[in-house]
Amino acid sequence: MPTLIVIGQAGDERSIDGESGQSLMQIMRDNGVNELQALCGGACSCATCHVWIDPAFVSLLPAMSGQEDDMLACAAERHPNSRLSCQLKMSEKLDGIRVTVAPI
């Protein structure tokens, strides 16, 4: 089972076992990362599942859609490694990926 490492806004770090095929957002929500609001439930419609991706993993991710780009444009602290976690699916290739919950 690939592992997701989540860093909270306070800097706290935890490892979560994720299932391949599940969105990173879903894995985080299912494992009690409540500060990730994910208000729209994963429809790329709210920008509140915003995470900063460990730069080492950024190039392994699928390209961002126009809609994800639009949503991130409204985000409070957008950086080049910003992604919406509801748009990223866990896989073995992403084992050990570190993501930081971004402020909304």
Place this chain on the structure above:
Amino acid sequence: MSVTQQQKQTIPDHVPAELVRDMDINTYAASFGDPYEAAARLHEGPDIFWATTAANGRPGWVLTRQALVQEAYLDPEHFSSERADLAAMGISWKLNPLEFDPPEHHKYRRLLNPLFSPRAVAEMDSPVKAVCDELLNAIVECGSCEFIGDFAEKFPSYIFLDLMGMPREMLPEFLEWERLLLRAEDPRQKVAAMMSVFNFLQKFIDEQRIEPTTELMKTILSAKYEDERLLSNDEVMGMVALLYIGGLDTVFSMLGWIFRHLAGDVQLQDRLRANPELIPQAVEEFLRAYPVAQPHRKIKHEIEFHGVKMRKGDHVLMATFAANRDPRAYDNPHIVDIERKPRLLTFAAGPHLCLGIHLARRELRIVVEAFLARCKNIRMPAGEKIEFHTGGTWGIDRLALEWDPV
């Protein structure tokens, strides 16, 4: 409950008899002293049933469970928002982007998102606080009020005018139109009031085209659809009208339920006054327990949804009052517990997640904090009862309150 022969004839043949309930959801809920009690009753029955009157005066499916409502909201392919409810009034435009499905939906929604992002809403704090204080100043010395008429009902019109940059001179007319729109017994008066609002909004848009006076109107009027062309008048009208309607009875209804609840729990008032950092989570729990909007969808393509065959054209009620009190999703769902920090369907989910969610939450927090800072022992006078309505939104129509100065 039996179903009369006549009603049997209006039940489509794909609806199994055992799932039919001869009931008007709104009348049923209104028969309780607190309409949200209807949720518990519905949960004694099937997760999905067919009500002879479900939403908008029409028969349809009722989704009573949190997981089902969530799933339907995330499936706009089947559960469509495509409609033109105002067409009956001779209106050519659709509420924008409310009455659109993906992919069109996002093409419009993306133009409005930056105006209501958490960052953008943070800048609205001052005008919202100013309106709240202005209305509260007028009543706080009296030690009593009819909260809906004296505060809650006025609040959205004041906010809308200020946010849109419309002149305060329009306030009395807006309040009158709002009153008729939401409360007139005669549907023709409601329609006339709505037309008055829309006529005013059209004039306002025409003036703003010549000289935009707010960032909001500048953004809408210079926005490019698919980065190619400016919005048409119908599209602009659809957006401005939705901005008016969206924050209207939703916000004032929510204020009614919140203050009704607070009036019954002085301990909670004291706790929130002493610990205002708890107000945001208290507001979230109030939003869960007393969801105001009861939206509906229409089936666009046939689907078998959790064992129930739904045909194209079927209406579906997203019974948020029931979903938010689903014991499968929430322990002791009928208890308001500010430690709960719940997930909510109050603002929907999926692409139509309420555009105003961040603004609404802030407005509610600001009002609760302002009242608690200046009023203690808020209560309903002895013998007073609330009056409320159900329907597309559920709201309190009359809430007599009294309090002591802090």
